[in-house]
Amino acid sequence: MEKLLEGKRVLVTGSSKGIGFAVGKSFVDQGAKVAFNSRNDPEGEFKELLDSNENCFHIKGDLSTKQGAAEVVSEAYKLLGGLDCLINNAGTFVGEHFMDVKETSFDKMLKLNVEGYYFAAQNFANLVVKKGFDAKLEKPYACIINTGSINGIMAEHNSSAYDTTKGAILMMTRSLAFDLADRGIRVNCVAPGLIDTPLTHNDLNRDPGLTDRLADRIPMKKIGTPADVTGAYIYLASELADYVTGQTIYVDGGIMIAQTLADIR
Numbered sequence: 001m002e003k004l005l006e007g008k009r010v011l012v013t014g015s016s017k018g019i020g021f022a023v024g025k026s027f028v029d030q031g032a033k034v035a036f037n038s039r040n041d042p043e044g045e046f047k048e049l050l051d052s053n054e055n056c057f058h059i060k061g062d063l064s065t066k067q068g069a070a071e072v073v074s075e076a077y078k079l080l081g082g083l084d085c086l087i088n089n090a091g092t093f094v095g096e097h098f099m100d101v102k103e104t105s106f107d108k109m110l111k112l113n114v115e116g117y118y119f120a121a122q123n124f125a126n127l128v129v130k131k132g133f134d135a136k137l138e139k140p141y142a143c144i145i146n147t148g149s150i151n152g153i154m155a156e157h158n159s160s161a162y163d164t165t166k167g168a169i170l171m172m173t174r175s176l177a178f179d180l181a182d183r184g185i186r187v188n189c190v191a192p193g194l195i196d197t198p199l200t201h202n203d204l205n206r207d208p209g210l211t212d213r214l215a216d217r218i219p220m221k222k223i224g225t226p227a228d229v230t231g232a233y234i235y236l237a238s239e240l241a242d243y244v245t246g247q248t249i250y251v252d253g254g255i256m257i258a259q260t261l262a263d264i265r
Contacts, residue, residue, distance in 0.1 A: 003031030004238040009083050011035045011076040013063050013120060014090025016046045018197035019147065022226030023087060023233045028055050030234055035059050035076040037090065063090040063116035064108070073123040085237045086124040088117040089147040091165075093199060098160040106161045113165035114172070117146055121176055125185055135182045140245075142184060145236050146173050148191035150252050166191075170248055177246030186245040190232045193252025195224040219254030228253075 005027055012024040016038035024034045028049075035057045036042075042050050042058055050056050057079055061072035077083050091113045094105040121144050128142045151159060152166035170189060177187035194214060196204055204211050204223065215223050232249045235241055250256055 003029075004234055004240070006031030008032040008085055008237065009035075009080040010085040010087065010237070011037065011059075011073060011080075011083060011124075012087040012089055013037045013072065013116070015087075016040065016042065018199060019192065019195065019226045019229055020087070020089040021046060023089065023230050024056075025049060026227075026230035026234060027237070028053060030238075032085075032237075033057070033080055035079055037061060037063070037072055037076075063120060064112040066115065066119045069116050069120040070123040073120050073127065077127050083124060083128055084142055086120060086144045087147070087233065087237075088120055088144065090116055091147065093159075093162050095158045095203075096161070097158050101161050109161050109165050113162070114168045117169060118172060121146075121172075121187070125180055125183070128185070129183050133182075133184045135184065138184065139239075139242050140184045140186045143186040143188070143237055143241075144176065144180075145233055146187070146189040148173070148189045148248060150191055150193045150250060150256055152191060152248075154256065173248060174246045181245055186236075186241070188236045188241070188244060188246070189248040190229065190236065191248050191250045191252070192229050193224060193250070193255045194218065195226060195229060197226060217255075218252075219257060222253060224251070224253055 010027050010032045012020050012034060014020045015024045015036040024036050027034050033055045037059045039062050050058050059072055059075050062068040063072060092109055094109060096105055146169050148169045149166040151163045152170045155163055173187055173189040180187055211223055215221055229251045232251050
């Protein structure tokens, strides 16, 4: 069976675990060379993958500063001999009620969840842009995929700062897609719903039976896993999506298709 991403050179930021790791691994399985990124040294399953696969690479770096984002993208470009796809995935979450949100918490999320995406994308575009590209005659040759969230359009308790950053990513996706379309670079977003990752696992299991109650409110009756999300990224990075830009794919088990009270009327 033909691999959809054969020969693609991809950087996945924030990819030592969770959705980022699953996406990076799935891209390797589809024939891509992938530069994984984390702030810390590889360990566990992540280290095993890096040690066992010649198409997997690691770049240590912090995306929460403009310089850090530029350095990670530039190093990936050199390491892979070019880049075809950037997946902006590095992010963080601090749960605080709006009345208690501290400036340090807000700044932390804004810098990594928004500024990190923006300046990584800017550096990527500057590195890969082709002089003389003619959008009327040629196919897109590169893409950016942002990791958003249903929190970008659906509010959650004690999550106002995080929700704000994810809302920004949705508009960023559209704006960058508009600016880069005539330069051959597509920009899209994958917005997961409730996914069991290292970032959410403790919260999902804080009370006995909570996961069952939450799953019961999802039309597909299950909390997602990182593996449930990877297909959307593969599609958007492949030539199957050559005419798709500025779009957000929601991978949420159906959370967004019904009103909150629809099941109890």
